[in-house]
Amino acid sequence: MKRDVITSIIGILVFSIFCGIVYPLFITGVSQVAFPGNANGQKIYVHGKLVGSKIIGQNFADVVMKNGKPEMSDGEPVTVPDPRYFQTRPSGTTPADNAAATSFANYGPNSVVTLKAIESNIQGYIALDKAPGGTPYYPGGLTAAKVPVDAADTSASGIDPDISVRNADIQAYRIAAVRHLSLATVDRLISNYTSGRGLGFSGEPAVDVLELNLALNRITGGS
Amino acid sequence: MTFSGWLTIFLFVILLTLFAIPVGSYLTRVYTGERTFLDPLFRVPERLAYRVLHVDPDKGQDWKQYARSLIIFSLVGWLLLYLILRTQTLWDFTGLNPQHFHSGTWNESFNTASSFMTNTNWQYYSGETTMSYFSQMAGLTVQNFLSAGVGIVVAVALIRGIIGRSGKSLGNFWQDIVRTVLWVLTPMSIVIAIVLVWQGSIQNFSHYLSVDGITGLGQQIAMGPAASQEAIKMLGTNGGGFFNVNSAHPFENPNGFTNFFEMLVVLIIPAALVFQYGKMSGNRRQGYAIYATMMVMFLGAASVAYVAEAHGSPAQHAAGLHTQVVAGSSGGNLEGKEERFGIAGSALFDVVTTVTSCGAVNSAIESYTGIGGAVPFANLSASEVIFGGVGTGLYSILLYVLLAVFIGGLMVGRTPEYLGKKIEAREIKLVSLGILITPLTALFATALATASKAGRASIDTAVANGPQAFSETFYAYLSQANNNGSAFAGYTGYDGTVGNLGAHGITFADLLGGFDMLFARYAPILFALAVAGSLAGKRVSPAGLGTMRTDNVTFVVLLIGVIVLIGALTFFPALLLGPIVQGLTGHLY
Numbered sequence: 023m024k025r026d027v028i029t030s031i032i033g034i035l036v037f038s039i040f041c042g043i044v045y046p047l048f049i050t051g052v053s054q055v056a057f058p059g060n061a062n063g064q065k066i067y068v069h070g071k072l073v074g075s076k077i078i079g080q081n082f083a084d085v086v087m088k089n090g091k092p093e094m095s096d097g098e099p100v101t102v103p104d105p106r107y108f109q110t111r112p113s114g115t116t117p118a119d120n121a122a123a124t125s126f127a128n129y130g131p132n133s134v135v136t137l138k139a140i141e142s143n144i145q146g147y148i149a150l151d152k153a154p155g156g157t158p159y160y161p162g163g164l165t166a167a168k169v170p171v172d173a174a175d176t177s178a179s180g181i182d183p184d185i186s187v188r189n190a191d192i193q194a195y196r197i198a199a200v201r202h203l204s205l206a207t208v209d210r211l212i213s214n215y216t217s218g219r220g221l222g223f224s225g226e227p228a229v230d231v232l233e234l235n236l237a238l239n240r241i242t243g244g245s
Numbered sequence: 246m247t248f249s250g251w252l253t254i255f256l257f258v259i260l261l262t263l264f265a266i267p268v269g270s271y272l273t274r275v276y277t278g279e280r281t282f283l284d285p286l287f288r289v290p291e292r293l294a295y296r297v298l299h300v301d302p303d304k305g306q307d308w309k310q311y312a313r314s315l316i317i318f319s320l321v322g323w324l325l326l327y328l329i330l331r332t333q334t335l336w337d338f339t340g341l342n343p344q345h346f347h348s349g350t351w352n353e354s355f356n357t358a359s360s361f362m363t364n365t366n367w368q369y370y371s372g373e374t375t376m377s378y379f380s381q382m383a384g385l386t387v388q389n390f391l392s393a394g395v396g397i398v399v400a401v402a403l404i405r406g407i408i409g410r411s412g413k414s415l416g417n418f419w420q421d422i423v424r425t426v427l428w429v430l431t432p433m434s435i436v437i438a439i440v441l442v443w444q445g446s447i448q449n450f451s452h453y454l455s456v457d458g459i460t461g462l463g464q465q466i467a468m469g470p471a472a473s474q475e476a477i478k479m480l481g482t483n484g485g486g487f488f489n490v491n492s493a494h495p496f497e498n499p500n501g502f503t504n505f506f507e508m509l510v511v512l513i514i515p516a517a518l519v520f521q522y523g524k525m526s527g528n529r530r531q532g533y534a535i536y537a538t539m540m541v542m543f544l545g546a547a548s549v550a551y552v553a554e555a556h557g558s559p560a561q562h563a564a565g566l567h568t569q570v571v572a573g574s575s576g577g578n579l580e581g582k583e584e585r586f587g588i589a590g591s592a593l594f595d596v597v598t599t600v601t602s603c604g605a606v607n608s609a610i611e612s613y614t615g616i617g618g619a620v621p622f623a624n625l626s627a628s629e630v631i632f633g634g635v636g637t638g639l640y641s642i643l644l645y646v647l648l649a650v651f652i653g654g655l656m657v658g659r660t661p662e663y664l665g666k667k668i669e670a671r672e673i674k675l676v677s678l679g680i681l682i683t684p685l686t687a688l689f690a691t692a693l694a695t696a697s698k699a700g701r702a703s704i705d706t707a708v709a710n711g712p713q714a715f716s717e718t719f720y721a722y723l724s725q726a727n728n729n730g731s732a733f734a735g736y737t738g739y740d741g742t743v744g745n746l747g748a749h750g751i752t753f754a755d756l757l758g759g760f761d762m763l764f765a766r767y768a769p770i771l772f773a774l775a776v777a778g779s780l781a782g783k784r785v786s787p788a789g790l791g792t793m794r795t796d797n798v799t800f801v802v803l804l805i806g807v808i809v810l811i812g813a814l815t816f817f818p819a820l821l822l823g824p825i826v827q828g829l830t831g832h833l834y
């Protein structure tokens with residue numbers, strides 16, 4: 023009994039140093055040498071400014087100003103999606119796409135709350151597709167049935183960096199019109215930043231929204 | 246549903262089997278003391294470890310000595326982890342708390358320490374808003390290794406008991422745990438962690454990034470040594486995420502390839518142990534029979550989950566969404582799922598991590614459809630025997646094997662025997678207790694939490710009403726009792742704020758969950774070791790004409806029947822109240 027206690031105490035300390043200090047430090051060392059970009063979060067700089075991580079979703083929205091000050095609601099500034107940018111998926115974090123406090127939305131399958139959230143996402147998506155005069159950018163206009171599921175459903179992480187190809191294709195009409203680009207140019211950019219399924223079968227093709235938006239800015243020269 | 250979705254499931258099963266066979270042979274060599282290719286690397290540290298620990302590795306332990314070493318070792322580990330969590334700020338001098346998070350509360354730390362020691366990795370806390378890098382590494386990562394090691398050594402001890410030809414020794418606990426960490430968990434974790442970083446996981450000690458953002462909105466991005474923890478979290482079927490959203494976080498699981506890779510990593514040891522069992526018992530077909538049993542149930546679960554999630558949810562349909570596959574969109578219930586994994590990659594991951602005691606999630610289980618959500622429930626109701634946790638899966642299904650042998654013996658009217666050893670009253674009593682203790686604990690805790698005001702305080706009433714609220718509660722205690730750790734994450738035991746300051750745990754949920762995990766982990770371990778001890782000393786009689794074979798299709802069917810029957814009889818009434826109601830109705834609550 024006493025022997026077991028002493029052995030256990032020594033054992034836990036030895037394992038703590040080995041598995042808890044040596045092992046993570048070793049992995050950090052190897053990673054920082056072999057894959058420093060990845061290990062540090064795939065940071066993207068534009069003109070010396072850190073604008074995001076390649077694999078972390080970002081909220082491409084603008085703060086609503088009121089009397090020269092940001093309008094606040096529940097301690098967070100009110101934002102509207104910026105139509106010049108492709109929009110990421112709905113996020114369950116506060117504020118949206120908060121990569122320092124991720125969380126699930128936990129919307130149940132048979133919940134009225136879920137229904138309201140999805141309806142609100144659909145309405146937002148359709149509203150963004152309307153030009154100032156009210157005409158839709160998407161040919162024939164969007165209805166709920168045409169909205170892709172990834173644009174209406176909240177992501178898991180709240181910081182999903184990707185959207186579906188269909189979602190991107192629909193938003194392309196708006197982007198082309200707002201930025202005065204040809205649809206073909208925008209579509210070409212989309213395919214440039216679409217990654218296929220892992221190993222050819224695992225997962226879904228995904229369009230990286232941050233990279234796509236940065237490429238747009240490079241072409242039209244302005245954010 | 247898509248072709249690539251079904252292909253993912255199909256290829257997963259094939260590749261898993263192909264990898265598990267050689268790993269099983271390797272594990273056999275490790276636990277029988279034969280030479281392996283890693284010996285030159287680890288022989289010296291191994292001998293050094295025995296000297297530091299003052300143990301004689303060749304001294305065999307009977308089941309009571311083995312169990313005593315295991316329990317005391319676990320208790321000391323629990324104590325150290327609890328202290329680290331409670332004194333988080335004391336370790337700021339290491340520089341590994343760049344966000345200056347405060348120490349954890351007593352009740353929530355109790356739950357977390359119990360959770361990681363029992364291989365559950367249930368998380369009431371949120372990683373990136375409360376845990377310092379030091380706590381994640383020196384506290385949580387260590388128990389990721391050790392709790393996995395403890396599970397494996399129990400399985401190995403039970404195998405030795407079943408096949409033992411002489412005496413009462415089940416081996417030496419200290420030798421087993423040292424060899425498990427050195428020969429199995431560490432080398433594999435290193436390879437896995439490096440693959441993950443290569444694919445985009447992070448591994449650093451930086452401050453959280455403060456990013457301008459394209460539109461100038463600004464964003465904070467959590468950093469940390471994530472890959473090293475992610476590797477052992479998956480390999481050891483632990484499941485406690487570095488970040489709050491676990492394997493849904495792009496830094497833990499960056500793309501479709503890593504998703505597939507991580508699923509293989511979760512199942513590799515549980516699957517390999519089955520082949521190891523066949524090898525060590527001298528009859529590989531015994532291993533194949535158990536593997537077939539697990540695989541049939543696994544494929545059933547994966548198919549149901551995929552079909553259900555691809556169909557979409559009542560809430561989606563009520564909103565007018567079309568959920569079938571169209572060009573460029575996966576369709577289906579993408580609520581709480583990531584685009585890069587899609588429906589199949591999420592559903593399969595969910596099944597992989599709930600048949601095992603892993604409990605990692607890459608999607609929000611709470612958002613699964615009624616039937617899709619019933620699948621993890623069913624997996625947990627089978628008491629983690631479909632592959633199960635590292636070690637726990639094998640020793641649990643062996644208890645079911647003994648029970649099936651007993652029932653089969655009753656049917657043909659002969660004294661049941663398994664691998665030449667008579668199964669008598671004492672073994673069957675122990676087996677029954679070992680099998681029933683987990684369901685009983687889960688149901689008792691669920692009833693207590695549902696019936697009490699203190700328990701209902703944990704339900705997230707903002708999103709969960711009606712059957713969903715019951716499902717949340719039931720899943721919480723079922724998951725903790727099975728040492729799984731996945732969650733209907735709306736259920737909470739911690740009113741957390743960033744950095745722990747001013748946060749308070751919900752004492753009822755923290756304590757009930759903590760005891761739920763501890764009891765349902767160590768009671769079955771003790772019963773399994775007692776069975777091993779009881780069998781170890783038995784004489785082996787040669788198989789006769791009337792001996793029931795345990796390596797053919799008939800036995801596989803019998804075994805599946807016993808597992809399903811016990812799970813269904815125990816849990817069906819409770820399952821009806823939650824997920825099945827939701828699966829059968831389009832009604833919104």
